[in-house]
Amino acid sequence: MSDIATRPARTATARTGLAIAAMLVAAALVLRVFDPGRVDWVRTFFVIFGSLLIQALPFVMLGALAAALVEVFVPIGTLEKLGRLPRPLQLPAAALSGLAFPICECGSVPVARRLMQRGLMPSAAVTFMLAAPVINPVVIASTVVAFRGRTSMWAVVGGRFALGMLVAIAVGWVIGSKTTDELLKPNPEETHEHLLELGRPEARWRRFFVHLGNDFLFMARYLLLGASIAAAIQTFLPASVLTSVADLPVLSVVAMMALAAALSLCSESDAFVAVSFAPFGVSGQLGFLVFGPMVDAKLLALYGGTFRRGFVRVVVVTAAAATLVGSLWIGVLFG
Amino acid sequence: MSGALVVRGTAQAVAEARPPRRWSPSRVAGTAVLGAWAFLFWFLWLSGRDALYLSTRTAWVVPVAAALLTAATLGRLASARVTTPETLRAREAWIMGLMVVPVVLVLAAPPATLGTFSAGKRSGFSGTGFAASASEIGEGELTLVDVAAAQTTPEGERALAGRAGESVSFVGFVVRRDDTPADEILLTRYVVSCCAADAAVAQVRVVNVTPGEFEPDEWVEVTGPIYPLGREVIVDAQQVVEVDRPDRPYLTP
Numbered sequence: 001m002s003d004i005a006t007r008p009a010r011t012a013t014a015r016t017g018l019a020i021a022a023m024l025v026a027a028a029l030v031l032r033v034f035d036p037g038r039v040d041w042v043r044t045f046f047v048i049f050g051s052l053l054i055q056a057l058p059f060v061m062l063g064a065l066a067a068a069l070v071e072v073f074v075p076i077g078t079l080e081k082l083g084r085l086p087r088p089l090q091l092p093a094a095a096l097s098g099l100a101f102p103i104c105e106c107g108s109v110p111v112a113r114r115l116m117q118r119g120l121m122p123s124a125a126v127t128f129m130l131a132a133p134v135i136n137p138v139v140i141a142s143t144v145v146a147f148r149g150r151t152s153m154w155a156v157v158g159g160r161f162a163l164g165m166l167v168a169i170a171v172g173w174v175i176g177s178k179t180t181d182e183l184l185k186p187n188p189e190e191t192h193e194h195l196l197e198l199g200r201p202e203a204r205w206r207r208f209f210v211h212l213g214n215d216f217l218f219m220a221r222y223l224l225l226g227a228s229i230a231a232a233i234q235t236f237l238p239a240s241v242l243t244s245v246a247d248l249p250v251l252s253v254v255a256m257m258a259l260a261a262a263l264s265l266c267s268e269s270d271a272f273v274a275v276s277f278a279p280f281g282v283s284g285q286l287g288f289l290v291f292g293p294m295v296d297a298k299l300l301a302l303y304g305g306t307f308r309r310g311f312v313r314v315v316v317v318t319a320a321a322a323t324l325v326g327s328l329w330i331g332v333l334f335g
Numbered sequence: 336m337s338g339a340l341v342v343r344g345t346a347q348a349v350a351e352a353r354p355p356r357r358w359s360p361s362r363v364a365g366t367a368v369l370g371a372w373a374f375l376f377w378f379l380w381l382s383g384r385d386a387l388y389l390s391t392r393t394a395w396v397v398p399v400a401a402a403l404l405t406a407a408t409l410g411r412l413a414s415a416r417v418t419t420p421e422t423l424r425a426r427e428a429w430i431m432g433l434m435v436v437p438v439v440l441v442l443a444a445p446p447a448t449l450g451t452f453s454a455g456k457r458s459g460f461s462g463t464g465f466a467a468s469a470s471e472i473g474e475g476e477l478t479l480v481d482v483a484a485a486q487t488t489p490e491g492e493r494a495l496a497g498r499a500g501e502s503v504s505f506v507g508f509v510v511r512r513d514d515t516p517a518d519e520i521l522l523t524r525y526v527v528s529c530c531a532a533d534a535a536v537a538q539v540r541v542v543n544v545t546p547g548e549f550e551p552d553e554w555v556e557v558t559g560p561i562y563p564l565g566r567e568v569i570v571d572a573q574q575v576v577e578v579d580r581p582d583r584p585y586l587t588p
Contacts, residue, residue, distance in 0.1 A: 012360065012428035020432035024439050031443040040452035047449050050441050051388035051531035054379065057372065058400035065403065146528075150488075202414070209410030213365045216407065220372075221434055234532060237456065269393070269529030272588065278487070 041235055049231035052298065055266060056106045056223055063107030064215035067114035072208045074118055082120060091172040094124035095165045098132030104267045105133035105293045106223060109302045110215045116180045126183075127172030130319070133267040133293035134164030143289065146271035155282050155334035156274075156289070163290045163330065167322040171294075174318045183307055222305035226298025230264035233297060237262060246279040253327050256284040257320060260292025261300075267293035283331030291323045356416035360423035364431050366411045373404035375438045383582060384441075387448055390527040390587040448584045451510050451551045454523050454536055477503050477561065479524045480586050482568050483537035495563045503570060504558045505539065506578060509549045517546035522557050522570070527585040534585065539568045544575055554580045 030036070037043040085093055101108065112129030116122050133139065143160055147153040175183070202210070242259050245251045256277065265273060274288045295316050303312045376397055379385040385397045472481045473494040482505075485491035507524040515521065520541045525534040541557050549555055559573040 010425040012364075012423040012425045016425050016428050020428060023432060024435055027436055027439045028443040031440065035445055037444050037447045040450065043447045044449060044453045044456075046440065046444060047387070047447055048532050050437070053437055054376075054385065054388045054441075055393060055396065055530035055532070058376075058396040058403070061400055061403045061407070202417075205410070206414035209407065209414050210362070212407050213362075213369055213411040217365050217368060217431070217434070221430055224434060224437060230532070235453075235456070263532065265533050266529050269533050272528035273533050273535070275487075 045231050045235045048234050049227055052227040052230060052264065053224065056104075056227065056298065057220060059104050059107040059266075060110070060219050060223055061216055063110040064212050064219065066101075066107070067110040067215045068208050068212040070111065070114045070118055071211045072204055082124065090121065090124055091127045091169045092165070094120075094127040094172065095131035095135070095168045097128055098135050098168075099137065101128075101132045102136040102138040104139075105296075105299055106219070106266075106302070108132045109299070109306060110219050113184060113306050114215070116184060122178055122180050122183050123172040123175040126175050126315075127168045129168075130171055130294045130315070131165055131168035134168070134290060135161050139267050139271075139293075142268050143271040146275045150275070152282050152285070155330065156271075156285055159282065159286045159327075159330040159334065160289045163286060163323065163326040164293075166326060167290055167294065167319050170322040171315055171318045174314055183311055185306060185308055218305070219302060222301040223298055226264065226296075226301030229301065230262070230297040233262045243279075246277075246284070249283075250324070250328065252280050252284045253287040253324055253331075256280050256288040257291040257323060260288040261296045263292070264296040264298045265292060281331055282334065283327040286327040286330055287323055290327065291319060294319045294323075354418045356418055357420050359415050359417045359420040361421040361427070362411060362415035362417070364423055364428060366408055366415055368431050368434050369404055369408040369411060371435045371438045373401060373408050375441060376401035376404060378442065384446060386583045386585070387446055387531075389530050390585060391583065392587055393529050448580070449525055449531055449534055450508060451523075453525075453534070454510050454521075454538070455512070473497055477501065478586075479505050479507065479522075479537040479539070480526060480588055482539060482561075482563075483526055483535070484588070485563070486566050486568075492563070492565070495568070499562050500560050502559065502573075503561045504556060505570065506554065506556045506581060507537075508580075509551050509553045509555060510538070511551050518542065518544055520544050520549060520555075520575075522555070525585045526588055528588060531585065537586065539570050541570045541572050541575070543572045549575070549577070554578050 037046055082090065082093070098108075101111070108129045112125040115125045115128065140157060140161060143157050144153065147156050150156075242255050245255045260270065263270075263273070270289060270292055274285045277285055277288065280288075300312060300316075303315065379388075380397045380401055385394055389397070472485050472491050477495075477498060482495065485495035505522055505524075507522040510521040510523045512521070521538050522541050523536060523538045525531070526537050527534050539557075539561075541559075543559075554577065555575050556578045557570055557572050557575050559571045562569045562571065
């Protein structure tokens with residue numbers, strides 16, 4: 001922010017536009033003429049990168065749609081009423097509200113960001129953001145379908161719901177009373193919006209579409225970064241490194257959490273992958289299913305672009321510790 | 336006549352008081368990015384290329400995204416004329432340009448799917464993570480999905496063992512490892528629950544193949560009796576013919 005204030009930013013000109021167009025044409029020509037996809041690892045990277053984007057971007061769009069609706073149609077102060085709940089109930093209520101938001105993790109980030117800007121307590125917004133992708137009905141249903149017929153089904157399904165809630169609440173509790181300004185990075189596009197609003201208020205429908213586009217464009221750029229990192233990891237990750245620790249009690253859970261973070265799977269499908277890790281036990285599978293939708297390569301890029309430095313550290317450390325301890329306990333009790 | 340003059344004068348005064356709307360470079364650039372992504376999703380849907388990235392279970396997101404992005408593009412374009420246009424910083428313009436690169440990548444690159452390279456990386460940790468009941472495996476036409484699912488539970492393995500000697504017909508691509516004998520191939524197909532990122536490997540060992548006839552990544556149809564041996568499944572090839580890559584190269588459990 002201080003960087004923006006002290007150094008005048010260069011304005012895009014027609015020459016900038018031409019240079020960008022030339023870059024895109026050159027990229028298309030290189031792809032057509034040289035076909036780098038002939039190289040095995042390049043092709044694998046392209047397919048995984050493309051599939052992550054094509055599958056996740058619609059959910060980012062749905063999240064941006066919900067966020068724009070909140071921004072334009074929810075009156076200022078409405079969400080502050082949630083703060084009147086008794087404090088011990090605030091975070092569980094925020095986590096449970098994830099039940100009403102059946103989309104995956106990419107969509108919950110823009111919504112949480114907008115909820116904070118509209119007055120919801122940041123700790124509650126973060127709790128909602130982390131819980132929704134784990135406990136929403138679509139995710140729970142997909143977990144039931146994936147684990148049906150297994151003796152561990154109810155331990156995994158119930159454990160995922162309960163532990164997802166608990167971990168999200170734990171992170172919200174650690175966030176504590178931090179303010180929105182202390183957590184959120186400013187978005188340059190929104191600075192423009194406020195300048196415009198000083199002149200003459202725009203019609204509601206125009207504001208809706210401006211917020212929809214801005215939120216999508218803001219989140220999508222970090223999704224591109226995260227998807228490229230996740231695709232690179234998936235392309236080169238040697239599987240044997242992970243399978244070799246399946247028999248080690250704590251390390252196996254840590255390995256599964258690390259794998260979930262590396263693969264960056266959608267929370268609506270990760271159960272179908274997790275079920276194949278039977279040698280890692282209920283604890284390992286829960287570590288995969290709870291930690292993955294809260295912390296993964298593409299989410300870290302989204303968090304890094306949305307939140308201030310320090311937030312990512314808090315989420316990763318708290319979620320990792322709570323998931324590890326919770327998964328081990330559930331494994332001991334029900335595994 | 337005088338009344339008309341008064342009305343015209345008032346409208347002129349209002350027009351002069353209201354600053355004219357001009358195109359906002361920032362909003363126009365955002366519109367272009369949204370439009371590019373909308374075009375990509377329409378293209379994927381209409382051309383069927385979504386099958387190279389998604390399973391049938393999640394294919395619905397493509398037309399939904401196409402419609403939403405188109406609406407977002409038109410809405411942003413309609414709101415791109417403002418009284419005080421925001422400037423577009425060069426850095427922001429380049430970021431928006433880079434956001435279109437994946438669109439160019441998908442549109443310009445020849446269609447491709449996961450192949451041999453990925454099979455080696457995935458077979459270790461992405462076992463097929465979907466259940467099929469023993470009764471489903473024990474009856475009806477056997478598919479590669481059944482074979483893969485059978486390897487995940489003892490009941491499934493037993494049900495598949497009961498089908499030993501039955502003739503099957505599987506379509507997949509050829510994988511050869513360093514230690515694969517010359518007269519064998521690993522017939523492989525990816526099973527995708529959501530998108531290619533969660534692809535799991537379904538694989539059978541095909542024996543009695545003419546050495547050197549098929550190259551890795553070639554798509555073939557294998558017909559012959561099946562012999563499940565524990566976690567390994569063997570097909571004794573009676574016929575192996577080269578086929579085109581299926582329109583839907585990934586299987587959905």
